Amino acid sequence: MSAFGTVTHLVYVACATAFVIGLHLMNTPATARRGNQVSAGGMAVAIVTTLVVLVHDGGVDAYAAWALGIGAAGGAVAGLVAARVVRMTAMPQLVSLFNAVGGGAAALIALGHRPASTAAEVTGVLDVLIGAVTFSGSLIAAGKLAGRVPGRPLVVPYGRLASLILALSSITFAVLFVAFGGGTWALTGIAVAALIAGVLLTLPIGGADMPVVISLLNACTGTAVAMAGFVLESTPLIIAGALVGAAGAILTKLMADAMNRPIGAIIAGGYGTGDAVAVAAGGTQQVREVTVDDAAIQLAYAGKVVIVPGYGLAAAQAQHEAVALAQALTERGVEVSYAIHPVAGRMPGHMNVLLAEANAPYEQLQDLEESNPGFARTDVALVIGANDVTNPAARRPGNPVSGMPILDVDRARSVIVIKRSLGHGYAGIDNELYTDPRTAMLFADAKAGLAALLSGLHAYA
Amino acid sequence: MSALLLADLTVFTLALLVGFEVISKVPATLHTPLMSGANAIHGVVIVGVMLLAASVSSWTGYVLLAVAAFFAAMNVAGGYLVTDRMLAMFRSRS
Structure with missing residues (x-):
């Protein structure tokens, strides 16, 4: 490995350490804000380092540089403005929206990158699958919390049959992609099936269970990002993605416990809106x-x-x-x-x-x-x-x-x-x-x- | 299986274990900020999108790249800021 490669790799390891320390500091109220700042600092260093790597390697053509620059600038402004102006009551759906776009970006990486090995193909399939489910699922979850999508559990006719068909077609596309050299079209097929599946999985879940669902989808995005890391052979993505995947899973469990709801029952759906529905209490007791x-x-x-x-x-x-x-x-x-x-x-x-x-x-x-x-x-x-x-x-x-x-x-x-x-x-x-x-x-x-x-x-x- | 893939799998497994351990007994007060903070960390996907820029060379690739960059930058920038706003409201007990 060249000296440059060694140095950048070590810097990435330092960034990953900052993420771990940051998450750990966020366990207690007194140090939580500093934890987030440590994590943000690690992220800033990781981004600058990657920029240096791109310039050093010189492999980015002018169009790609513009596409990257304009896209990133637009996204950063949109994210900062949304985070700045959001009312604290609307914050849960904003977090869900940020989670959606993170999953979307992870899925797009596998769609845009030509896999170099069988392992990259397999992880690419997983990346597209998880990332696309998270993208559409998180958007529906955000819509439910914002009141744009009805918060009550929506029963989709033939939803289970549709989910089964979607799962089978995803597997078919995956086999075509990995074993028979199917190109981008096979991955696109997986993405479309996964997008529909994300909607079908989230619609039947009631608004009151949405926090746990968002936490679960957050863990999924982490896993999708780790898979993108395998596709690109990039260590920081693998570490940070796996970290969020596991931490998010634990957090989901903690949240479900605090709400006295088993996770399995939440995913099965059909339970509660959390909104005050005007149902008469009935009975003979007087208030x-x-x-x-x-x-x-x-x-x-x-x-x-x-x-x-x-x-x-x-x-x-x-x-x-x-x-x-x-x-x-x-x-x-x-x-x-x-x-x-x-x-x-x-x-x-x-x-x-x-x-x-x-x-x-x-x-x-x-x-x-x-x-x-x-x-x-x-x-x-x-x-x-x-x-x-x-x-x-x-x-x-x-x-x-x-x-x-x-x-x-x-x-x-x-x-x-x-x-x-x-x-x-x-x-x-x-x-x-x-x-x-x-x-x-x-x-x-x-x-x-x-x-x-x-x-x-x-x-x- | 290549040595690189084996190393990556090792790192992946160990990072998973670290993730399980780093969240311990969190007070419910911090569940939402912690979720938001973890959400910002998977914004590291922006690094992946930047690396993707080195391998695209078609018009569909450029469009895909721009959309991915928009998504990832929104995740990372907004994620950290909204977490900070939440945590700024927890003044220490004094």
């Missing part, structure tokens, strides 16, 4: 309604209030209203804290991001373990658009939420629930908290309800 003014007075004269934000708050983007109300209460001398369930919001950890964006004091944000012992001393628990994570039925076996860790909201002296309707959460069962005698329902959109409470607080108390 008690409260007016805005009564609720405001109750809050104003409480000693300790715990705010329990849920999916409804995230969907209505009511984080600023919630924090304003909390601040007004704090100024009146009320002890206020937020009890944040691990899976509250649209993605695990999303609620912390939203409340932090609205400048909620960090010391008021409490996780499940911190907040549960405090509910017995709480005068009013204010539940904002949270459902399954507060259902006491989880303590009993034999129902869909059994065993799921919940916030002990029912142990507070009184409970006010702001919710648009008595609709079910994505577990699809009645919430016993709502029919508890100590619970009062305030039927409103989270944003409007909180604003009304705040003005009620100023007017009457």
Whole structure:
């Protein structure tokens, strides 16, 4: 190996080390941001090194240089602008979009590169297959989170038959490509089949399961990038791709566990939207309604209030209203804290991001373990658009939420629930908290309800 | 099987193991930023697209290259920035 080749290879190894260290630092909140910066630094060095390699080898013709330059500049600007202007509530679908284009780029590499060996052909097939499924699947997932594609599980007629046909045709094309010297057309056939398969696989999955699906697709993109690394015989792609593939798989497992959902059941689909669907609770049990003014007075004269934000708050983007109300209460001398369930919001950890964006004091944000012992001393628990994570039925076996860790909201002296309707959460069962005698329902959109409470607080108390 | 391929397979396997180990007990708070950070790392595909530029010489190849470059650059640039924005909101407990 030439001296130049040795040096660049060592630099790539250093970059890969930066990715590993960066990911490791992102395991704890205190060092997470620095971890991302270390990883970004490694990436910048890898890109510059590759540029030096291209200039040194001199193998890029003028048209290719322009295509690369214009494409990369356009993509970088599009990515930076989107990341800059995105509202934090819309961030999950943006991550999914970035994941889609990453998978698309990996698939295009195998389509554009003439394989040098049988191994490169096999990995090229895998690259196109995984990359294209991820591309279309992530786009559908992003569409579901953004509300462009219906969030409910969409049953595709003859979907399973179609998936089987697509799988068989992919295998046929793969055999034609590897064993019989089929050219780019065979790879293109695989790409088309995989694109359709990605859509068919994602459509039947409900919106509430999308975070786990995006994490899974993220791991798939990593694997596709590693395969692209085999095609190009490029070590940094193999290392970083495998790293993300494995780390993404573990993260998917962690997320599914936190949401109390088996991964197999998520992929099978057909379960839940996560949107508050207006289904009447039915049954004979009565719920008690409260007016805005009564609720405001109750809050104003409480000693300790715990705010329990849920999916409804995230969907209505009511984080600023919630924090304003909390601040007004704090100024009146009320002890206020937020009890944040691990899976509250649209993605695990999303609620912390939203409340932090609205400048909620960090010391008021409490996780499940911190907040549960405090509910017995709480005068009013204010539940904002949270459902399954507060259902006491989880303590009993034999129902869909059994065993799921919940916030002990029912142990507070009184409970006010702001919710648009008595609709079910994505577990699809009645919430016993709502029919508890100590619970009062305030039927409103989270944003409007909180604003009304705040003005009620100023007017009457 | 060539020595190069064997070396690549070794690296691939070890990198997988490192990936499994590097994510340990992550608090749920960090699940979304961590996913976004991992998403940015597979933006390394931009390096692959740059290497691809050395092997294309047809008009379809150029178009393919430009699209791939757009996709990869969007992944890597946007991925890191949006992760940083998320993490900037986690102020330390003081």
